[in-house]
Amino acid sequence: xxxxxxxxxxxxxxxxxxxxxxxxxxxxxxxxxxxxxxxxxxxxxxxxxxxxxxxxxxxxxxxxxxxxxxxxxxxxxxxxxxxxxxxxxxxxxxxxxxxxxxxxxxxxxxxxxxxxxxxxxxxxxxxxxxxxxxxxxxxxxxxxxxxxxxxxxxxxxxxxxxxxxxxxxxxxxxxxxxxxxxxxxxxxxxxxxxxxxxxxxxxxxxxxxxxxxxxxxxxxxxxxxxxxxxxxxxxxxxxxxxxxxxxxxxxx
Amino acid sequence: xxxxxxxxxxxxxxxxxxxxxxxxxxxxxxxxxxxxxxxxxxxxxxxxxxxxxxxxxxxxxxxxxxxxxxxxxxxxxxxxxxxxxxxxxxxxxxxxxxxxxxxxxxxxxxxxxxxxxxxxxxxxxxxxxxxxxxxxxxxxxxxxxxxxxxxxxxxxxxxxxxxxxxxxxxxxxxxxxxxxxxxxxxxxxxxxxxxxxxxxxxxxxxxxxxxxxxxxxxxxxxxxxxxxxxxxxxxxxxxxxxxxxxxxxxxx
Numbered sequence: 080x081x082x083x084x085x086x087x088x089x090x091x092x093x094x095x096x097x098x099x100x101x102x103x104x105x106x107x108x109x110x111x112x113x114x115x116x117x118x119x120x121x122x123x124x125x126x127x128x129x130x131x132x133x134x135x136x137x138x139x140x141x142x143x144x145x146x147x148x149x150x151x152x153x154x155x156x157x158x159x160x161x162x163x164x165x166x167x168x169x170x171x172x173x174x175x176x177x178x179x180x181x182x183x184x185x186x187x188x189x190x191x192x193x194x195x196x197x198x199x200x201x202x203x204x205x206x207x208x209x210x211x212x213x214x215x216x217x218x219x220x221x222x223x224x225x226x227x228x229x230x231x232x233x234x235x236x237x238x239x240x241x242x243x244x245x246x247x248x249x250x251x252x253x254x255x256x257x258x259x260x261x262x263x264x265x266x267x268x269x270x271x272x273x274x275x276x277x278x279x280x281x282x283x284x285x286x287x288x289x290x291x292x293x294x295x296x297x298x299x300x301x302x303x304x305x306x307x308x309x310x311x312x313x314x315x316x317x318x319x320x321x322x323x324x325x326x327x328x329x330x331x
Numbered sequence: 332x333x334x335x336x337x338x339x340x341x342x343x344x345x346x347x348x349x350x351x352x353x354x355x356x357x358x359x360x361x362x363x364x365x366x367x368x369x370x371x372x373x374x375x376x377x378x379x380x381x382x383x384x385x386x387x388x389x390x391x392x393x394x395x396x397x398x399x400x401x402x403x404x405x406x407x408x409x410x411x412x413x414x415x416x417x418x419x420x421x422x423x424x425x426x427x428x429x430x431x432x433x434x435x436x437x438x439x440x441x442x443x444x445x446x447x448x449x450x451x452x453x454x455x456x457x458x459x460x461x462x463x464x465x466x467x468x469x470x471x472x473x474x475x476x477x478x479x480x481x482x483x484x485x486x487x488x489x490x491x492x493x494x495x496x497x498x499x500x501x502x503x504x505x506x507x508x509x510x511x512x513x514x515x516x517x518x519x520x521x522x523x524x525x526x527x528x529x530x531x532x533x534x535x536x537x538x539x540x541x542x543x544x545x546x547x548x549x550x551x552x553x554x555x556x557x558x559x560x561x562x563x564x565x566x567x568x569x570x571x572x573x574x575x576x577x578x579x580x581x582x583x
Contacts, residue, residue, distance in 0.1 A: 089544070148553055170546075170554050189526055192542045195533055201525045229522070238516040239523070241558050242509040245568075246523050247530045248545030249575045250502045255539035255582065257494040264490040270481070271491070271498050272535055273453045274441055278499045279531035281447055283524055287507035290444045292341070293500030294422075301400055302422050306493050315578055316497075322574055323501045326567055330507065 080220065081106040083134055083160075084125070085153055086144035087115035089191040090167055092122075094144060097199040099123040101223040106138050111145075131156045138162050140216065142185060147171050154178065163213045169240030172233045173207050183208030183217050186236055190247050199224045205231040205239065256316055263313075288330060295327035332472065333358040335386055335412075336377070337405055338396035339367035341443040342419055346396060349451040351375040353475040358390050363397075383408045390414050392468065394437060399423050406430065415465045421492030424485045425459050435460030435469050438483075440491055442499050451476045457483040457491065508568055515565075540582060547579035 080103055084095055087110035095105055105125040110116035113129050120127035128134065134141065136159050143150055143166040150166050154176055157164060164176055165183040176182035184207040189197060204221040206228065208214035214230070221228040231239065254275060258268045281290045294302035303324055310317040332355055336347055339362035347357055357377040362368035365381050372379035380386065386393065388411050395402055395418040402418050406428055409416060416428055417435040428434035436459040441449060456473040458480065460466035466482070473480040483491065506527060510520045533542045546554035555576055562569040 146549075147551065170557060188522060190529055190533065190542075190544045192533060192537075192544065195537070195542070197529060203522050203525065227525070235516060235518060237557070237561060238512060238518060241561055242512045242518070242523055243526055244545050244558065244572075245505045245512070246509040247526050248543070248547065248579070249505050249571075250527075250530050251534065251539050251543055252547075252575055252579050252582075253497045253501050253505070254534050255543065256578070257498040258539055260490060260494045260497070264487060266487060266490060266494070268534075268538060270440060270455050271494055273455065273479070274495055274499050275502075275531045275534060277442055277449060278502050279527045281442065281444060282503065282506050282520075282527060285444075285447070286520060287503050287510055290442075290447070291500070291503055291507065292442045292444065293496050295500065295504075297398070299399065305422060305489070306496065309489060309493055315581075319501075319574060319578065320496075322571060323504055326508070326571065327500070327504050329567075330504075 080104060080140070080216075081135070081138040082220075083107045083109070083138045083141040084119075084144065085109050085131075085141065085157075087112065087119045088144065089193060090187070091142075091144035092119055092193070093191045093197060093199075094142065094167065094187065095119055095123045095125070097224050098220070100199075103220060103223060106135055107133070109134065134160065136160050136162075140165060140220065142167060151175055163208070163216055165208075165213075165217060169205075169243065170237050173209065174233070177209070181208075181210065181213040183213050184233070184236065185217055185221065186231075186240075188239055188243060190243075190251075200226055203227045203229055205229050205236050207232055207236065256319065260313070260316065291327065291330070293327070295324040296330070298328060332356060332392070333387070333390040334472075335359045335361070335390045335393040336371075336396065337361050337383075337393065337409075339364065339371045340396065341445060342439070343394075343396035344371055344445070345441075345443045345449060345451075346394065346419065346439065347371055347375045347377070349476050350472070352451075355472060355475060358387055359385070361386065386412065388412050388414075392417060392472065394419060403427055415460070415468055417460075417465075417469060421457075421495065422489050425461065426485070429461070433460075433462065433465040435465050436485070436488065437469055437473065438488055438492075439477075440495060442495075442503075452478055455479045455481055457481050457488050459484055459488065508571065512565070512568065543579065543582070545579070547576040548582070550580060 108116045108120040117127040163181040165185045186205040188203040360368045360372040369379040415433040417437045438457040440455040
């Protein structure tokens with residue numbers, strides 16, 4: 080199995096390294112920035128290419144891991160690709176690839192950052208394809224990487240992506256806001272790290288609604304008021320505090 | 332060392348079991364609900380008492396782990412207590428105990444839920460006391476439970492508690508909102524559990540600002556717009572989506 084990889088960002092890098100680790104051959108890497116392609120290619124024993132016209136159109140799979148908006152543009156230049164062309168985006172329709180013969184989606188539902196290793200074996204890999212044969216090939220690759228392979232259509236994948244924004248991107252931003260607050264008071268983020276771990280750990284075996292804690296769920300108006308007073312000089316935090324506390328109070 | 336415990340809720344229960352596990356003797360347990368006191372006392376080989384007047388005023392420490400608003404009321408009934416009286420709240424001033432001779436705060440910065448075991452050894456235990464002797468005794472107990480014992484004054488403790496609301500309570504609520512969204516689309520919360528684990532894991536060795544991902548930090552207006560459209564029938568989620576995305580966009 081030969082894979083051509085389009086992209087060299089966080090997602091591309093993590094996928095490339097994971098594929099390489101399970102002996103799926105990355106034949107070529109292309110990126111808008113040749114230097115990045117070259118670095119990544121070097122890491123996974125692939126060849127970096129400068130032009131999309133150099134893509135080996137006989138490779139089995141072409142994985143596109145670039146910015147959502149740029150997928151259409153790239154796909155238009157890969158019409159002669161004979162294998163399966165698949166993008167890795169959570170929010171882009173399968174249909175964007177419909178000018179190809181065999182196409183699909185290979186969406187890893189995870190947050191990737193440089194220099195942070197992830198265990199691919201538990202990552203949900205959400206697959207979709209325009210025909211059974213293509214789906215089977217994507218499944219074959221996905222099964223080598225993860226025990227958590229799912230078939231998900233474009234509509235549901237978009238909801239998963241949106242839910243991930245709440246559970247991951249927004250959550251990380253709340254960590255950042257907490258850090259701002261701590262820093263402004265000469266306190267170290269280290270102090271709340273065990274709390275963050277436990278908060279995530281609690282919902283691994285329970286639904287979040289059943290383990291909600293804090294003043295809002297207790298309707299502890301006194302503490303809520305004190306917190307709002309503490310945030311008087313932090314208008315943005317205050318607004319977020321109010322909207323999320325009110326939302327918690329409405330539950331049950 | 333003999334400890335009297337006031338309370339039988341989540342915090343009281345977890346502290347009692349942790350103390351019991353390191354052989355600090357819980358002599359008595361009192362609660363507004365005698366039956367709960369009785370159940371907890373039974374678990375930690377203590378005596379449940381029905382009236383506050385039955386408290387052993389010669390015990391070394393009296394730990395108060397009840398609702399914030401009720402602490403004053405309880406403390407007023409324990410004026411004859413000769414040992415150290417300490418509350419476990421994040422947001423209540425040390426001064427609430429000032430009618431006693433020896434008093435302090437013993438605040439575990441963690442989220443506690445019933446039936447979910449926690450590893451006490453990493454929990455930050457934030458201590459404060461009105462004199463060195465009381466602080467030393469609280470430290471002695473705290474050091475048996477955790478390797479993460481801190482001296483924190485009331486003002487800083489309140490900030491820690493507020494930061495914890497952002498990093499834990501609000502975060503858990505975002506998990507719950509994600510679950511609502513998934514449920515409304517026949518998708519299982521299970522699918523985003525690995526993502527939640529990884530999101531918390533990433534900030535254990537990095538600051539959240541440096542590992543922020545998602546459409547808002549990329550200023551990916553197209554995806555943000557698509558997400559807002561998906562939330563058109565969920566006004567509350569839409570409002571939270573907008574305020575948090577805008578807050579993320581302002582960073583850097």
